[in-house]
Amino acid sequence: xxxxxxxxxxxxxxxxxxxxxxxxxxxxxxxxxxxxxxxxxxxxxxxxxxxxxxxxxxxxxxxxxxxxxxxxxxxxxxxxxxxxxxxxxxxxxxxxxxxxxxxxxxxxxxxxxxxxxxxxxxxxxxxxxxxxxxxxxxxxxxxxxxxxxxxxxxxxxxxxxxxxxxxxxxxxxxxxxxxxxxxxxxxxxxxxxxxxxxxxxxxxxxxxxxxxxxxxxxxxxxxxxxxxxxxxxxxxxxxxxxxxxxxxxxxxxxxxxxxxxxxxxxxxxxxxxxxxxxxxxxxxxxxxxxxxxxxxxxxxxxxxxxxxxxxxxxxxxxxxxxxxxxxxxxxxxxxxxxxxxxxxxxxxxxxxxxxxxxxxxxxxxxxxxxxxxxxxxxxxxxxxxxxxxxxxxxxxxxxxxxxxxxxxxxxxxxxxxxxxxxxxxxxxxxxxxxxxxxxxxxxxxxxxxxxxxxxxxxxxxxxxxxxxxxxxxxxxxxx
Amino acid sequence: xxxxxxxxxxxxxxxxxxxxxxxxxxxxxxxxxxxxxxxxxxxxxxxxxxxxxxxxxxxxxxxxxxxxxxxxxxxxxxxxxxxxxxxxxxxxxxxxxxxxxxxxxxxxxxxxxxxxxxxxxxxxxxxxxxxxxxxxxxxxxxxxxxxxxxxxxxxxxxxxxxxxxxxxxxxxxxxxxxxxxxxxxxxxxxxxxxxxxxxxxxxxxxxxxxxxxxxxxxxxxxxxxxxxxxxxxxxxxxxxxxxxxxxxxxxxxxxxxxxxxxxxxxxxxxxxxxxxxxxxxxxxxxxxxxxxxxxxxxxxxxxxxxxxxxxxxxxxxxxx
Numbered sequence: 124x125x126x127x128x129x130x131x132x133x134x135x136x137x138x139x140x141x142x143x144x145x146x147x148x149x150x151x152x153x154x155x156x157x158x159x160x161x162x163x164x165x166x167x168x169x170x171x172x173x174x175x176x177x178x179x180x181x182x183x184x185x186x187x188x189x190x191x192x193x194x195x196x197x198x199x200x201x202x203x204x205x206x207x208x209x210x211x212x213x214x215x216x217x218x219x220x221x222x223x224x225x226x227x228x229x230x231x232x233x234x235x236x237x238x239x240x241x242x243x244x245x246x247x248x249x250x251x252x253x254x255x256x257x258x259x260x261x262x263x264x265x266x267x268x269x270x271x272x273x274x275x276x277x278x279x280x281x282x283x284x285x286x287x288x289x290x291x292x293x294x295x296x297x298x299x300x301x302x303x304x305x306x307x308x309x310x311x312x313x314x315x316x317x318x319x320x321x322x323x324x325x326x327x328x329x330x331x332x333x334x335x336x337x338x339x340x341x342x343x344x345x346x347x348x349x350x351x352x353x354x355x356x357x358x359x360x361x362x363x364x365x366x367x368x369x370x371x372x373x374x375x376x377x378x379x380x381x382x383x384x385x386x387x388x389x390x391x392x393x394x395x396x397x398x399x400x401x402x403x404x405x406x407x408x409x410x411x412x413x414x415x416x417x418x419x420x421x422x423x424x425x426x427x428x429x430x431x432x433x434x435x436x437x438x439x440x441x442x443x444x445x446x447x448x449x450x451x452x453x454x455x456x457x458x459x460x461x462x463x464x465x466x467x468x469x470x471x472x473x474x475x476x477x478x479x480x481x482x483x484x485x486x487x488x489x490x491x492x493x494x495x496x497x498x499x500x501x502x503x504x505x506x507x508x509x510x511x512x513x514x515x516x517x518x519x520x521x522x523x524x525x526x527x528x529x530x531x532x533x534x535x536x537x538x539x540x541x542x543x544x545x546x547x548x549x550x551x552x553x554x555x556x557x558x559x560x561x562x563x564x565x566x567x568x569x570x571x572x573x574x575x576x577x578x579x580x581x582x583x584x585x586x587x588x589x590x591x592x593x594x595x596x597x598x599x600x601x602x
Numbered sequence: 603x604x605x606x607x608x609x610x611x612x613x614x615x616x617x618x619x620x621x622x623x624x625x626x627x628x629x630x631x632x633x634x635x636x637x638x639x640x641x642x643x644x645x646x647x648x649x650x651x652x653x654x655x656x657x658x659x660x661x662x663x664x665x666x667x668x669x670x671x672x673x674x675x676x677x678x679x680x681x682x683x684x685x686x687x688x689x690x691x692x693x694x695x696x697x698x699x700x701x702x703x704x705x706x707x708x709x710x711x712x713x714x715x716x717x718x719x720x721x722x723x724x725x726x727x728x729x730x731x732x733x734x735x736x737x738x739x740x741x742x743x744x745x746x747x748x749x750x751x752x753x754x755x756x757x758x759x760x761x762x763x764x765x766x767x768x769x770x771x772x773x774x775x776x777x778x779x780x781x782x783x784x785x786x787x788x789x790x791x792x793x794x795x796x797x798x799x800x801x802x803x804x805x806x807x808x809x810x811x812x813x814x815x816x817x818x819x820x821x822x823x824x825x826x827x828x829x830x831x832x833x834x835x836x837x838x839x840x841x842x843x844x845x846x847x848x849x850x851x852x853x854x855x856x857x858x859x860x861x862x863x864x865x866x867x868x869x870x871x872x873x874x875x876x877x878x879x880x881x882x883x884x885x886x887x888x889x890x891x892x893x894x895x896x897x898x899x900x901x902x903x904x905x906x907x908x909x910x911x912x913x914x915x916x917x918x919x920x921x922x
Contacts, residue, residue, distance in 0.1 A: 185613020215798045451864025466853040538849040540830040541865040578874040580797040
């Protein structure tokens with residue numbers, strides 16, 4: 124894959140069939156990174172250092188590390204001098220604890236332990252959607268009406284988080300934080316939506332709902348009752364409420380109507396704010412980061428996001444690719460490593476004759492294999508670490524000296540294990556490469572920041588800092 | 603085995619794949635299973651490499667041994683119109699309601715109605731019978747919302763039955779709840795041997811139990827083999843670099859200690875992961891829910907991989 128894929132969606136088949144290192148032989152598996160080199164690198168430090176960047180939105184499929192990415196960027200930006208607030212939606216407990224926000228009180232709290240000399244600060248909060256909804260009601264309705272709304276059973280269910288509420292409230296909170304103007308950078312995590320589109324659809328859906336005839340009909344008794352010209356509407360309404368009443372039960376419908384009537388005066392405000400937040404997301408100070416892992420489903424979701432953001436004219440900064448595997452020994456292919464491991468096992472079997480060769484889990488190797496392996500060495504490109512002339516290193520002649528004792532057998536066993544592990548790693552690399560090639564073929568213009576996989580989870584600020592370093596390290600050395 | 607098998611799991615753990623494999627595994631000879639999805643993601647179609655599923659039950663696979671797997675992507679709006687038609691012969695009124703935005707309201711904004719419809723449709727499939735009296739489907743497998751929302755999703759009927767205190771929605775909600783809380787149902791949680799998914803699984807099981815929903819199995823997915831044990835890695839980090847380099851050279855892999863270093867780094871990472879997995883296994887053991895274990899499929903969830911997982915599940919007792 125030496126040529127840059129052509130832009131546009133038509134490049135799909137090309138990326139799958141013509142490009143990747145997947146279908147080629149053992150010589151290139153996992154080594155060919157030419158396709159990736161064509162992908163622009165997403166530089167995150169300039170993005171968070173730019174005072175013009177006011178909002179960063181992290182979106183993507185569930186389980187790809189959105190929240191961790193948001194938190195790590197927040198820490199890094201604060202330590203580089205920004206006044207940052209991170210809005211997390213549903214963080215894993217220990218991640219929240221790593222920022223000291225294990226209480227869910229819907230207010231940004233200052234995070235202690237931020238090391239910055241330039242007056243940078245980090246605040247973090249968890250979204251409490253019910254609290255956010257309640258606050259809106261309290262702020263925009265007189266006390267008596269507010270109480271009526273808050274006590275309404277329909278409202279209580281709606282605000283406690285049925286489909287969609289979380290998205291509305293995340294948008295609402297973002298608008299609030301921006302309006303407070305206490306921070307010069309807001310980093311937002313997005314809700315784990317049913318689909319990639321919910322978050323973006325929330326403001327519009329709310330708007331269309333509030334503008335809808337249905338709401339007007341529900342409110343009709345209060346508004347149009349008695350006006351002669353609206354009589355037909357009333358007929359329509361009673362027919363409809365009759366149907367709905369049958370379906371939902373009269374009391375429920377009454378609750379809904381009471382709720383809608385009570386909320387009436389607030390709807391205008393909802394709509395205005397939803398529209399404002401939507402425009403805010405399109406503004407130049409906003410940067411969307413699509414977060415993914417090099418897995419098929421996550422990258423497919425990422426592709427949807429990229430397309431959707433473009434359609435909505437929302438500014439995409441690039442793709443953060445988490446949990447990317449690399450290898451410091453990428454010059455040694457999976458096939459050679461496996462063949463060498465089998466040779467070692469075979470040698471061991473000869474040494475000990477105790478039948479432990481079963482460990483290799485494969486049939487006896489053919490005599491040519493070691494020749495093949497040796498031959499493969501000379502064919503490796505010069506840049507690869509294994510391309511050194513053999514004479515500079517302990518060579519085959521030493522073998523006799525190290526065989527025959529238990530320690531030597533252990534070393535051979537160990538070495539075979541190291542080689543198998545490496546073969547496995549190279550297979551992972553090749554697979555990740557294939558899934559990425561597919562994405563790149565579809566969206567060659569999207570800049571990518573790779574984040575090397577960590578063996579464990581993040582528990583503290585130091586862990587977030589480490590992620591921040593990886594986020595901004597540029598291309599992985601040998602991936 | 604329970605007739606309704608609900609599969610949940612944290613995002614990224616492969617719950618759609620597990621649900622599909624389970625549907626295949628349950629479709630033993632002469633059996634028929636229905637695989638339903640409720641989140642409108644068309645994950646099943648992508649998995650089986652077919653075009654997007656319509657709102658219609660159609661056969662998508664034949665299981666090893668001859669059973670059949672049907673699939674259905676449940677659409678809340680269509681399900682609501684179905685109900686209106688079924689119970690009230692309201693086809694026309696349904697269209698009028700749709701025009702007014704009432705259907706939109708009911709399926710996206712009105713609390714819980716959407717989830718009631720989705721679970722309701724699945725329960726209807728569980729209960730449905732053929733003319734000769736047998737169940738249409740021996741098992742219904744649901745690719746359900748993720749762990750963080752599963753209890754609320756399944757329990758929504760309780761809440762709705764409380765909100766709509768009378769009327770068909772109330773009755774419908776209660777009928778669904780009777781199925782969901784009975785031994786007819788089992789809720790499985792898919793996890794990886796990683797900290798966050800395991801923690802979510804533990805939390806999810808506690809929530810399900812508190813809501814008296816029947817917990818089925820934990821499904822530990824993507825289990826990878828341990829190539830090297832810890833002792834070996836410790837030995838490797840000792841003074842054996844030269845010996846390893848010689849050993850490598852003996853089979854034609856040159857590069858000396860410069861190659862040994864990254865190999866040892868990888869081994870150290872591997873050892874850390876093995877240790878973390880051991881810890882997470884201990885946490886899962888502490889929950890006291892029996893588990894299925896599925897291997898990591900190197901090349902993602904293609905159809906062949908799906909059949910492999912189904913075979914694995916049968917080996918572990920599914921469909922027996």
